[in-house]
Amino acid sequence: MDFGLSEEQRLIVETTRAFVENELYPHEAEVERTGVLRKELADELKQKAIASGLYAANMPESVGGAGLDTVTWLLYEKELGRANYALHWSCVGRPSNILLAGTDAQKEKYLYPCIRGEKSDCLAMTEPGAGSDLRGMKATAVEKGGDWVINGTKHFISHALEADFVILFVASGEEDTPRGKKKKITAFFVDKGHPGMTIREGYRNVSHRGYTNAIIEFDDCRLPADAILGEVHKGFEVANTWLGATRLQVAATCLGRAERALGHAIEYAAQRQQFGQQIGKFQGVSFKLADMATELKAADLLTFEAGWKFDQGTVTDQDMAMAKLKATEMLAFVADEAIQIHGGMGLMDDLPLERIWRDARVERIWEGTSEIQRHIISRALLRPHGA
Ligand SMILES: Cc1cc2nc3c(=O)[nH]c(=O)nc-3n(C[C@H](O)[C@H](O)[C@H](O)COP(=O)(O)OP(=O)(O)OC[C@H]3O[C@@H](n4cnc5c(N)ncnc54)[C@H](O)[C@@H]3O)c2cc1C
Structure with a gap:
């Protein structure tokens, strides 16, 4: 397994990150404060996503998508996951893979219009x-x-x-x-x-x-x-058959959001002064950063290993369950600690941290709760032993 990124992967990460930072971040405050993603805004951003080649990039080339392998697709999901979910999900549509299971007539009616951004x-x-x-x-x-x-x-x-x-x-x-x-x-x-x-x-x-x-x-x-x-x-x-990898998609978007939260926490710990020094110099704060980074890396490795195995055809339900479990629980931990490092400011919506903390909650519930992921993992451990 090669842990480095190819030139193509680097380009996809950079393009997606630039889109997320330049096109989606500026609208986060509006969506968070109103609770609504305006249709005109969604349509405008969708056209930009289509123009930049990011829309429906999860789909195979044969049907008009970007034809990304699973690892590259997860890199793209991780970058999208940094932003407000409504913005990245509604504006950079990823049609459900299950549409690939349709008949030719069903593909004409549902799949292709979804890839073109005409239907969802x-x-x-x-x-x-x-x-x-x-x-x-x-x-x-x-x-x-x-x-x-x-x-x-x-x-x-x-x-x-x-x-x-x-x-x-x-x-x-x-x-x-x-x-x-x-x-x-x-x-x-x-x-x-x-x-x-x-x-x-x-x-x-x-x-x-x-x-x-x-x-x-x-x-x-x-x-x-x-x-x-x-x-x-x-x-x-x-x-x-077609929705197996959705758990990896959840994991990857959690990685992106956790990376964003950790980035804020590092910056703040290095800049905020209390008792005459940067708070990052207090071990109580710096060890939090060390734990956050370590947990994030562990989740990252589990997710991308599962993606790599998906491409080799060797992935198991247990691999995907472990990735989803670890990434979603890691995000909850990282978001909470990032707020702690910011003190009161962490709870204010001037920063994206309270939002990341709230958003982290659903990740342990949808696409199979943490308990169901543990059930999948433990069954795989016990079944060969007849238990
Ligand atoms: C915001 C949101 C969006 C969603 N979007 C969709 C969607 O688009 N389409 C869709 O079909 N569904 C969707 N869901 C549903 C989601 O997949 C379910 O919420 C999830 O599968 C859990 O089901 P439940 O909420 O009914 O909880 P329950 O299944 O009732 O679980 C309640 C508790 O019991 C635990 N539990 C249940 N069974 C076991 C077990 N065997 N062992 C141990 N613990 C167990 C659970 O882990 C949980 O803690 C969405 C949910 C949310 C919150």
């Missing part, structure tokens, strides 16, 4: 009664006269208010297994405005201001069979 997607799995235990979902799809009729409720669905279509996962049947009945899941495309689907505003969230979540209700929503993504009853197989 959202992914609806979670329900009020089914979070970590997704198989416990209650929303159903029942086949009727060749169509599928959907009923049920999804919640916490990010970006659904702005998205043009929903990638929906619902229970389409049940099967008997040695461990009892198990729900079969099917994935569907549902266009915004489709009869029977209502999207309404979700909850106010402490993390990621300006990045909305929504509640989606289905009431006898009738979908044709060609709205199915992948095969009937194989929704989780499609999700597992």
Whole structure:
């Protein structure tokens, strides 16, 4: 494994960092203070992201993306992750990889417009009664006269208010297994405005201001069979094949934000004077910096090793779970310590630290909670021993 960056990777990091600093940072205060990402601003920044080649760079070259390998893609995510989430997610769109699983007709209708920045997607799995235990979902799809009729409720669905279509996962049947009945899941495309689907505003969230979540209700929503993504009853197989690396994306964006927080902490520790000297000269402060940098590096190595293994085809769920767990917990620690080093100023929104601290909270919950990541890791350790 080569730990150095190639010329191409260096260029991508520099280009993305420059975009984030010059185009996104100047709008952070507005989004944080109003809690809203204005549509005109989002559209303007999206056009800039498209012009600079950063939009949909996660996609393969064959479909119009940048064709980045996983390590390079994670370097790009890490840079984007420095900024306010609503700004980098909505303006530098990364269409869901799951769109690559569509038929040619589905790619024409959904994937290519997303890559061109004309449409955007959202992914609806979670329900009020089914979070970590997704198989416990209650929303159903029942086949009727060749169509599928959907009923049920999804919640916490990010970006659904702005998205043009929903990638929906619902229970389409049940099967008997040695461990009892198990729900079969099917994935569907549902266009915004489709009869029977209502999207309404979700909850106010402490993390990621300006990045909305929504509640989606289905009431006898009738979908044709060609709205199915992948095969009937194989929704989780499609999700597992195409969404595996999303946990690494979460990890990488956390690395970027932690690096930003650490940068502020180092600068402040070197400049702030108390008791007649720089506070960084007090071991109580300097050791914090040492621990923050060490934790950050550990998370960085875990994330990029998993990305490298992804490219070799040897990555395991355990590798990705470890990266997500470490990076998200590291960010919470680094953000908290960065505030501590700043004293009262750390809590003021003149600096991005209180925002990074708030934003860190959701990272340990979405894309699988820390407990679920520990469950994945511990199962991999114990299963070979029959436990
Ligand atoms: C802001 C936000 C945006 C989101 N966006 C989306 C989205 O776009 N699409 C989507 O489908 N979902 C989305 N989610 C849902 C997210 O993935 C879930 O919140 C997450 O999976 C946890 O589910 P839950 O909140 O229902 O918690 P629960 O699953 O109810 O968990 C509650 C607690 O129990 C623990 N727990 C549960 N099971 C176990 C276990 N087996 N072992 C140990 N501990 C356990 C959990 O770790 C947690 O601490 C979003 C969530 C948030 C907060």
